[in-house]
Amino acid sequence: MHKQFISIWFFIGTLLTIYGGIILTANIFEAVTPSSGNHIVLKELNFGIWWGALLIIVGLLYFISFRPWKKR
Amino acid sequence: MSKLLLKTFLPQANLLFINASRLVSLNWVDTIIIVLYFAFVLGIGYYLLRFTKTGVDFFLAGRSMTKWIAGLSFVAANLGSLELMGWAAASYQYGILATHWYWIGAIPAMLFLGIVMMPFYYICKTHSVPGYLKLRYGENASMLSAVSFGFMTVLMSGINMYAMALVMKVVLGWDIHFSIWVSSLTVMVYVVLGGLLSAIFNEVLQFMLIWFGALIIPIVGLVEVGGWDGMIQRIQHNFPAGDYTHLWHTLGSFQNNPMGIHWTGIVLGLGFVISFSYWTTDFLVVQRVLAAKDLRSAKMAPIIGASFKMFVPLIVILPGLLGLAVMPGLVGQSEAVATGAHSYNEVLPLMLARYAGPGLLGLGVTALIAGFMSGMAGNVSAFATVWTYDIYKPIHVALTKSEGPDAHYVKIGRLCTIIGVLISIGTAYLVQQFASIMDYVQALFSFFVAPMLGTVLLGMLWKRTTAKGGFWGLLAGIGSSIGMWLWVKIYPGALKIIALSGHAKDMAENMYRALWCWIICVVVTVIVSLLTTPKPESQLVGLVRGCTPLPSEGELPLLKRPIFWAAIVFIVFIALNIIFW
Numbered sequence: 001m002h003k004q005f006i007s008i009w010f011f012i013g014t015l016l017t018i019y020g021g022i023i024l025t026a027n028i029f030e031a032v033t034p035s036s037g038n039h040i041v042l043k044e045l046n047f048g049i050w051w052g053a054l055l056i057i058v059g060l061l062y063f064i065s066f067r068p069w070k071k072r
Numbered sequence: 073m074s075k076l077l078l079k080t081f082l083p084q085a086n087l088l089f090i091n092a093s094r095l096v097s098l099n100w101v102d103t104i105i106i107v108l109y110f111a112f113v114l115g116i117g118y119y120l121l122r123f124t125k126t127g128v129d130f131f132l133a134g135r136s137m138t139k140w141i142a143g144l145s146f147v148a149a150n151l152g153s154l155e156l157m158g159w160a161a162a163s164y165q166y167g168i169l170a171t172h173w174y175w176i177g178a179i180p181a182m183l184f185l186g187i188v189m190m191p192f193y194y195i196c197k198t199h200s201v202p203g204y205l206k207l208r209y210g211e212n213a214s215m216l217s218a219v220s221f222g223f224m225t226v227l228m229s230g231i232n233m234y235a236m237a238l239v240m241k242v243v244l245g246w247d248i249h250f251s252i253w254v255s256s257l258t259v260m261v262y263v264v265l266g267g268l269l270s271a272i273f274n275e276v277l278q279f280m281l282i283w284f285g286a287l288i289i290p291i292v293g294l295v296e297v298g299g300w301d302g303m304i305q306r307i308q309h310n311f312p313a314g315d316y317t318h319l320w321h322t323l324g325s326f327q328n329n330p331m332g333i334h335w336t337g338i339v340l341g342l343g344f345v346i347s348f349s350y351w352t353t354d355f356l357v358v359q360r361v362l363a364a365k366d367l368r369s370a371k372m373a374p375i376i377g378a379s380f381k382m383f384v385p386l387i388v389i390l391p392g393l394l395g396l397a398v399m400p401g402l403v404g405q406s407e408a409v410a411t412g413a414h415s416y417n418e419v420l421p422l423m424l425a426r427y428a429g430p431g432l433l434g435l436g437v438t439a440l441i442a443g444f445m446s447g448m449a450g451n452v453s454a455f456a457t458v459w460t461y462d463i464y465k466p467i468h469v470a471l472t473k474s475e476g477p478d479a480h481y482v483k484i485g486r487l488c489t490i491i492g493v494l495i496s497i498g499t500a501y502l503v504q505q506f507a508s509i510m511d512y513v514q515a516l517f518s519f520f521v522a523p524m525l526g527t528v529l530l531g532m533l534w535k536r537t538t539a540k541g542g543f544w545g546l547l548a549g550i551g552s553s554i555g556m557w558l559w560v561k562i563y564p565g566a567l568k569i570i571a572l573s574g575h576a577k578d579m580a581e582n583m584y585r586a587l588w589c590w591i592i593c594v595v596v597t598v599i600v601s602l603l604t605t606p607k608p609e610s611q612l613v614g615l616v617r618g619c620t621p622l623p624s625e626g627e628l629p630l631l632k633r634p635i636f637w638a639a640i641v642f643i644v645f646i647a648l649n650i651i652f653w
C-alpha cells in the first residue's frame with residue numbers, strides 16, 4: 001500500500017449514524033402520529049426509537065474514533 | 073455452508089414462486105435505507121480504486137488487513153442471504169439441531185485453520201489454495217483443483233443469485249430481473265474497482281448491517297415470549313410430540329430425529345470432513361485470511377471469525393425457534409402451495425414483518441441484500457484470483473516464455489471479475505429455465521471439496537507425500553465421490569450401504585459420501601506416495617510441517633498468543649454444546 005486509506009470503521013460509523021438518525025426520526029413520527037396500516041407486535045415498546053438511538057451511539061463511537069482527520 | 077443448504081431450500085423456493093405474493097411492503101423510509109446502502113458500497117469501491125495498483129493490492133488486498141478485518145470478512149463471505157433465510161427455516165423444521173452447522177460444523181475447523189494450517193499457507197506466500205498445491209505437488213494437482221474451483225464458484229454464485237432474486241420476489245414483490253441485475257452489477261462494479269480490498273471492506277460493512285438488521289427479531293421475540301424459558305415452554309406446548317430444543321439428545325438413532333441423522337454422521341461427516349474441507353481448503357474463505365498483514369494476524373483471523381460464528385445462531389437459529397413459539401401454524405412447502413398457508417421457508421421475513429416498524433424493515437431487508445452481496449463478492453474475487461494466477465498465468469507463460477508485467481495480471485483479474493459476474497448471471501437464468509441444473513451443480517461441488525481436504529492435509533503434515541500421490545489421491549477421491557453419487561441415483565437401495573441406514577435423508581447421505589471419499593483419497597495418496605520418490609526436504613521448506621521453521625511465540629505475552637484465544641473459543645464451544653445438550 002502506497003498510501004494509508006481511511007479505516008473501514010469510519011465508513012461503518014458514518015452509515016450507522018445516518019441509519020440511526022433516519023430510523024429514530026421515522027419512529028418518533030410514527031409514535032406521535034400512528035398509521036393505521038402498522039400492525040407490528042409490541043408496538044407499545046417503541047423498539048424502533050431505541051434501536052435508532054443505539055445505531056446513532058454505536059455509529060458515532062466508530063465515526064469519532066476512526067475519523068480520518070484525527071491527529072495521530 | 074450455504075452450498076449444502078441450497079439443495080433443500082431452493083427447490084422449495086421454486087415452488088414459492090408459483091404462488092408468489094409479497095409478504096411485506098416497504099415505505100419510503102425503508103426504501104431510503106436500501107438506496108443509501110447501494111450508494112455506500114459503490115462509493116467505497118470507487119474510493120478504493122486509487123489504492124489498487126499492483127497484483128498484491130488487487131488479489132490479496134495488499135496483504136495489509138488487520139486480524140479483525142480479515143476475521144470478520146472470513147465469516148461474512150459465508151454469511152449469505154440464503155444462509156439467513158434457509159437456516160431460519162431449517163430451525164423451524166428441525167429445531168435447534170440446525171445449530172450443529174454453526175458449532176461443530178464450523179468452530180473446530182476454523183480453529184484448526186488458524187493454529188495448524190495458516191502458517192504454511194501464509195509462509196509459502198501463495199495467493200490461493202490451488203497455488204499451494206502447485207508449490208507442493210506441481211502443476212497437475214493445482215490445475216485440477218483450480219479448474220474445478222473456478223467453474224463451481226461462479227456456477228454456485230449464479231444459483232445463489234437466482235435464489236436471492238426469488239426471495240426478493242416473494243418477500244417484496246420485486247421483479248426477478250431487477251434483483252439479479254442491480255445486485256450483481258453493483259458487486260461487479262465495486263470488485264472490479266477495488267479488487268479483494270473492496271470486497272473485504274464491503275464484507276465487513278455488510279457483516280455489521282446483517283447483525284444490526286437481523287438482531288431485531290431475537291430481541292423483540294424473546295421479550296414477547298418471556299425469555300428463553302418462556303420460549304421453550306411455548307414450543308413444548310405447541311409441539312408436544314417433538315423435541316426441538318436439544319442438540320445431541322436425539323441423535324442416538326436415525327429415526328429419533330427429523331433430520332434422519334446419527335451422531336456419527338454429525339461428528340465425522342459434518343464436524344470433520346465437510347466442515348474441515350470447507351473452512352480450511354475452500355479458497356473463497358481462505359483468501360480473506362491470506363490478506364492479513366502478518367502471520368500472527370493470519371492465525372488470529374480465523375479464531376476471531378470462529379468467536380463471531382459461534383453467535384450467528386442468535387440471528388439465524390433463534391428466529392426459527394421463536395417462530396415455533398409464536399407462529400406454530402407454518403407448514404411445509406407443498407402444503408403451503410396447496411392450501412395457500414404460509415410456509416416455514418418464509419419464517420424470517422414473517423418474523424421481520426411481525427416486529428419491525430418503519431426503517432427497521434428496510435434495515436432487515438438491507439441485511440438480506442448485504443448477505444447476498446458479501447457472498448457473491450467472495451465468489452467473484454476468489455474466481456478472479458484463481459483464474460488469473462492458477463489457470464491463465466501458466467498458459468500465458470508457456471505461450472510467451474515470459475512472466476509479463478504485474479499490471480497485465482491486474483487487468484486480467486478485472487476482466488475475470490466481469491466474466492465471472494456475467495457467467496453467474498447466465499447461470500441464474502439457466503437455473504430459472506432448468507431447475508434440475510442446480511442439483512447437478514451442487515453435486516459437482518460436493519465431489520471436489522472433501523478429497524481436497526485429504527490432499528491438502530497430507531501435503532502439509534506428511535513430508536513423505538509425493539506429487540504423484542497427491543494427484544492420484546485427489547483424482548481417486550473425486551472419482552469415488554462421483555461413483556457413489558451415481559450409484560445412489562441409479563440404485564436407491566445403495567443409500568443404506570453408503571449412509572449406513574435406509575432412513576438417511578439427503579443431508580446424511582452427503583455427509584457419509586464425503587467421509588468415504590475422503591478416506592479413499594487419503595488411502596490412495598498414502599499408497600502411491602509410498603511407491604514413488606518424494607521431493608528432497610530442501611524443496612519442502614515453507615510448505616510442510618517438520619521442514620518449516622515456524623516463528624516462536626514463546627516470547628509473546630499470553631494475551632497475544634493465538635493458541636490462548638483458540639483455547640478460550642474451544643472451551644466456550646464445548647460449554648455451549650453441554651448447555652444445549
